[in-house]
Amino acid sequence: MAKVLMKGNEAIAESAIRSGCLHYFGYPITPQTEIAEYMAKRMPKVGGLCLQAESEIAAINMIYGAASAGVRCMTSSSSPGISLKSEGVSYIVGSDLPCLILNVQRGGPGLGGIQPAQSDYYQATKALGHGDAHLVVLAPSSVQEMADMTGKAFDIGDKYRCPVMILADGALGQMMEPVELRDASAVTLPEKPWATCGHEGKRKKNIINSLYIDPKELEDVIRARFERYKLIEENEVAYEEYMTDDADVIVVAYGITARVCKSAITAARKKGVKAGMLRPITLWPYPKKALAALADKAKSFLVCELNMGQMVDDVKVAIDCRRPVEFFGRTGGMIPTPDEVTKAILKLGGAN
Amino acid sequence: MSVVFERPKSLSNVPLHYCPGCTHGIVHRLVAQVIDELGIEGKTIGIAPVGCSVFAYNYFECDMIEAAHGRAPAVATGVKRSLPDRVVFTYQGDGDLAAIGTAETVHVGARGENITIIFINNAIYGMTGGQMAPTTLLGQVTTTTPYGRKKEIQGNPIRVCEMLSTLDGTAYAERVSVDCVKNVNNAKKAIKKAFECQIAGKGLSIVEVLSTCPTNWGMSPTEALEWVRTDMMKQYPLGVYKDKTSDEEKEGI
Numbered sequence: 001m002a003k004v005l006m007k008g009n010e011a012i013a014e015s016a017i018r019s020g021c022l023h024y025f026g027y028p029i030t031p032q033t034e035i036a037e038y039m040a041k042r043m044p045k046v047g048g049l050c051l052q053a054e055s056e057i058a059a060i061n062m063i064y065g066a067a068s069a070g071v072r073c074m075t076s077s078s079s080p081g082i083s084l085k086s087e088g089v090s091y092i093v094g095s096d097l098p099c100l101i102l103n104v105q106r107g108g109p110g111l112g113g114i115q116p117a118q119s120d121y122y123q124a125t126k127a128l129g130h131g132d133a134h135l136v137v138l139a140p141s142s143v144q145e146m147a148d149m150t151g152k153a154f155d156i157g158d159k160y161r162c163p164v165m166i167l168a169d170g171a172l173g174q175m176m177e178p179v180e181l182r183d184a185s186a187v188t189l190p191e192k193p194w195a196t197c198g199h200e201g202k203r204k205k206n207i208i209n210s211l212y213i214d215p216k217e218l219e220d221v222i223r224a225r226f227e228r229y230k231l232i233e234e235n236e237v238a239y240e241e242y243m244t245d246d247a248d249v250i251v252v253a254y255g256i257t258a259r260v261c262k263s264a265i266t267a268a269r270k271k272g273v274k275a276g277m278l279r280p281i282t283l284w285p286y287p288k289k290a291l292a293a294l295a296d297k298a299k300s301f302l303v304c305e306l307n308m309g310q311m312v313d314d315v316k317v318a319i320d321c322r323r324p325v326e327f328f329g330r331t332g333g334m335i336p337t338p339d340e341v342t343k344a345i346l347k348l349g350g351a352n
Numbered sequence: 353m354s355v356v357f358e359r360p361k362s363l364s365n366v367p368l369h370y371c372p373g374c375t376h377g378i379v380h381r382l383v384a385q386v387i388d389e390l391g392i393e394g395k396t397i398g399i400a401p402v403g404c405s406v407f408a409y410n411y412f413e414c415d416m417i418e419a420a421h422g423r424a425p426a427v428a429t430g431v432k433r434s435l436p437d438r439v440v441f442t443y444q445g446d447g448d449l450a451a452i453g454t455a456e457t458v459h460v461g462a463r464g465e466n467i468t469i470i471f472i473n474n475a476i477y478g479m480t481g482g483q484m485a486p487t488t489l490l491g492q493v494t495t496t497t498p499y500g501r502k503k504e505i506q507g508n509p510i511r512v513c514e515m516l517s518t519l520d521g522t523a524y525a526e527r528v529s530v531d532c533v534k535n536v537n538n539a540k541k542a543i544k545k546a547f548e549c550q551i552a553g554k555g556l557s558i559v560e561v562l563s564t565c566p567t568n569w570g571m572s573p574t575e576a577l578e579w580v581r582t583d584m585m586k587q588y589p590l591g592v593y594k595d596k597t598s599d600e601e602k603e604g605i
Contacts, residue, residue: 023434049433053426054459061423061456065430068417069397073434091420196415196431198395198438207409209418 003178008143008168009076011179012102013038015150016074018184021100022048023073025062027055027081030114031170032104035076056081060088060101067097068208070195072154076102078170079120080111082128089163090129094210096194096225098157100150101135101165104173105306107333115333116170118255121310124167125284132222134229136164136236137283139254143177145281151182156236158190160228167283169306171256171335229285238281239290243269247276249349250294252315253304254280256335261304264341271342273349283311288318295319300348304341305329324348360384362393362413369407373566373573376404376472378530379539380411383443383470386544387414390551396439397431399424403445404478422453425460428467439550441468447477450486450510457516464521464555468546471512473527474563475584482568486510489587494568509587513560517594523555525594529562531580535590549597557597562588 006014013035016024024039039050053059059075066073077085082103092099105120107113124137136156140146146168153164196206212218240258243265244250253261258279268275278294280287295301300323303312309327316325328344330336359365363384370376387393393414400408402421409416419427424442432440449457449471460467476494477483483496487509491500501509513525524546528539539561546557562584564576571579 023430025430051429051433054455054462057423058426058429058456058459061420061426062430062433064419064423065399065417065427065432066434067430068427069431069434069438071434073430087420088423095418196397196417197435198397199415200394202394205413206415207418208416209409211406211418 003180005176006143006179007034007174007176008146009034009104009173010038011143011147011181012076012150012166013042014181015147016100017042017046017048018182018187019072019151019154020187020189021072021074021154022046023066023071024048024050025053025059025066025073025075027053027059027077029078029081031106031173032076032078032102034173035102056084057088060085060092063099064088064092064095064097067092067099068095068196070192070197072189074100074102076104078104078106079108079117082120082123086129089135090131090133091210092163093129093133093135094131095208096161097163097208098154098161099163100153100157101163103165103167105167105169107331113333114170116256116306116335117331117333118169118257118306119310119331120167121283121305121307124165125286125314128165132226134284136162136232136285138164138166139281139283140166140168140172141255141258141279143172143175143179146172147179147181160232162228162232167255169256233285236282237285237287239287240279240281241290242277242279244276244278244294247274248299249273249275249302249345250298250300251275251277251302251304251345252280252291252311253277254283257304257306260336260338261341263338264345267338267342268345268349271346271351273346273351275345275349286314286318291315291318292320295322298323301325302344302348303327304336304344306335307331360388362387364411364413366410368411370404371567373564373576374404375530375563378536379470379472379561379563380408382536382540382543383441384412385540386547389544390547392439392547395437396441397435399428399431399440399442401442401444401448403448405443405445405472406479408443422448422451423456424448425453425456425465425467425469429460429463429465432465432467439547441470441547443470443472445472445478446474446485446487450512458519461516461519461522461556464523466550466553466555468550469556469558470543471558471560472563473512473560473588474565476565476568478565478568489583511588513558513593516556516558521555522558522594523596524549524557526592527560527562527588527590529580529585529590531562531577545597552597554597554599560588562590
């Protein structure tokens with residue numbers, strides 16, 4: 001199929017439709033509103049539904065209903081809106097429902113700003129909603145990856161019965177790149193015998209629920225869910241290594257930041273510091289083993305993010321604090337220049 | 353011998369957890385009878401709330417979903433928009449529907465969602481032990497209005513049927529009571545009409561049921577039924593507030 005030029009937000013929307021997602025529920029918020037607008041234009045033409053909810057809270061609960069009914073569905077928002085959705089996400093996790101949640105991040109906390117950020121890393125990977133819970137979190141770094149990940153997200157969600165988040169940022173959402181989209185006819189949707197779609201007198205009733213008043217029963221349900229999390233950790237970890245073979249300094253970066261870091265790594269190598277990068281593609285599950293292996297030979301690590309260092313602890317834990325882990329980042333909607341990152345690499349690598 | 357009364361098929365054969373004298377059980381039975389009479393158990397999905405009826409998912413034999421507090425109308429929207437040929441109902445209390453879930457409630461009316469809401473108004477938060485509800489009467493003593501609800505402090509009670517009947521997408525809104533046999537029979541008729549309204553694609557249907565909470569009102573079951581008649585019905589008059597069910601065109605979504 002030929003490549004087309006698309007915004008990241010539009011690529012995700014079109015890719016979702018081509019992945020069999022015909023139900024979108026959302027609420028306008030910058031910088032992801034193009035998704036709702038794209039869905040509003042396209043869905044009626046493919047027999048799907050785009051519904052603008054009265055709030056982010058309602059939108060995520062419509063997702064709860066649609067996922068319970070057994071259809072592929074997605075919602076999208078940006079940071080402040082994701083906070084509003086967190087209650088519903090917890091119920092979705094607790095009821096083992098698959099769906100896609102997209103966060104096109106902007107600066108926070110509070111109303112923050114509308115420029116790109118990665119400051120919802122903690123929220124996405126540690127605590128989106130109350131309770132013992134995880135989301136699968138995917139971090140694209142190009143428009144092509146946004147399109148590819150959308151299909152993958154639905155497949156993972158259906159396979160493990162869990163919500164999947166694509167954690168993007170305002171830059172990826174807004175920028176245009178050539179993208180090759182998947183062929184819609186290649187999609188097969190899995191059976192969902194657990195769905196509450198009317199038993200038709202052919203089976204016992206299904207219940208979608210996250211309430212277990214007996215604590216032992218709740219513990220058992222959570223433990224069973226964590227067994228599935230273990231499988232996800234075994235099977236779904238994804239990352240990219242860039243020039244790591246001989247690297248002394250390993251940059252760890254994801255999303256739009258990883259692209260800046262690639263330029264910085266080339267520049268640092270020209271100045272004599274052997275730098276490389278590990279780019280986590282899944283932020284949960286986290287590529288712990290790959291980082292641990294790099295710690296065997298690299299001398300130091302530099303975490304680079306659009307926040308104040310939210311991923312640093314994950315790197316330290318992954319490498320068991322065997323090497324120094326430094327941080328360079330910008331926040332509030334600022335994006336570092338390759339020069340700034342190069343300087344940070346050179347400093348860590350002992351060059352001037 | 354002939355059977356003159358039995359448990360409806362779509363009401364689960366399990367003990368209900370409700371307090372003695374509470375009228376939730378009656379309303380459950382009426383909803384189940386209507387589902388049986390319409391022959392729709394296999395194509396119905398019910399949404400339970402948070403509140404006293406939180407375990408309603410265990411009490412009906414159709415597919416059931418347990419929603420977050422106040423969010424049942426949004427969940428019902430998601431189900432109905434995914435499965436338009438199914439019958440979808442929510443069963444909600446006053447705190448769930450008229451406090452924390454007010455936005456969700458109003459907007460299913462605005463959109464004319466083809467769902468049915470069974471709304472239990474007992475003027476109190478039962479499950480948490482008797483706090484003020486949005487429908488608590490002025491002067492009514494609850495654990496969070498120990499000196500009686502005062503409009504200067506806690507504001508005024510909300511009349512849900514009246515409010516929702518102002519919305520174009522609300523096709524049918526009726527307030528009923530289950531305080532006596534006659535009213536129980538009327539309540540069943542209203543619930544049936546509400547489900548039929550949905551099946552005909554007319555838009556949102558809501559039946560508000562004045563219900564008792566002897567435990568948290570601090571009354572005997574008989575006193576509680578009397579209080580529904582003497583006090584609640586003054587604030588919440590029974591009757592049909594909106595009825596577009598005989599309109600020829602389908603109006604709902």
